[in-house]
Amino acid sequence: MSVNQHTAAELVHNIFDLQRALRGITAAGMKYSDLGPAHTGVLFFIGQGEPLRASALAARLGIGPSALSRQLADLEHYGFVVRLPDPLDGRACQLSLSGEGQAYLAETYERRAETLRNILSEWTEDEAEAASSSVQHLTAAFRSASQQPGGGRTDALRTPRTTHSTGNDGRHHPDPSSKITKEER
Template identity: 40%
Template structure:
């Protein structure tokens, strides 16, 4: 039986509330030091792939080339990423984290995890795993739906969004 309209409305409200809450936790972790939230997101995507083309990174992040270029330039200036010419395509370049960038990213993700653990101190491990599993299943279903939708600019098998469960283990 399909989901009722009221249930869909309630789920949307709760997803938006979760996004707002996560933004606050994420911002608090960025306030500890290091790159801001947006730059951390860019670094995380680069770190997951090791090295990738700027166009691939832009597609994964869902941003345009100009926005990505600004982020990459700032990260490069901070010493967190490096760009090198693509060996097979002179028009493109490959982006990767530097050792400093990898270290800063790991520390930022660790700080974020500690803040989340503190915020959910009254949760049991079982509750956290159940929530993680439910959120992973929800994300997987939404991403699968986006991939099937005709004419969308969503993720493709070549540039999928990351599995949210994988992000928590990095």
């Protein structure tokens, strides 16, 4: 391995910390009429290209069919997603964005990009490009790992390690730096 345990543990912590910070910024910038981040994520993946089946979308999102079904029902209710007959299998359907869904997604991402631009006002363009490149590289590594047999397991990131240290009293104590907090799950 080229990355040591401490660096990997620190990266896991930083990823979850980034996720929490991003959720906070996203929630603060949401309008009362906005959908939540999960719904917006579903729209994003549907809008990335050709129409796709719900099963393929669920796999890409890493969620179960029932969770996706609830989100799709909401998005269809708002008129953002349409189901089209699958040309290869008449029993199945494919999902695509409606015009309203495309407009909503474009406006949401434009607003989020402007928010991020304001937050990063002290950064240089090179710093922002380097951060973007690092996030892309990390995302590609995660996606690649999830496509490997057994690579889609997320329990490795969720389960606290069981390392212990010996305290001054001679007893073994869990190493607090080795645990992933409830918020990081």
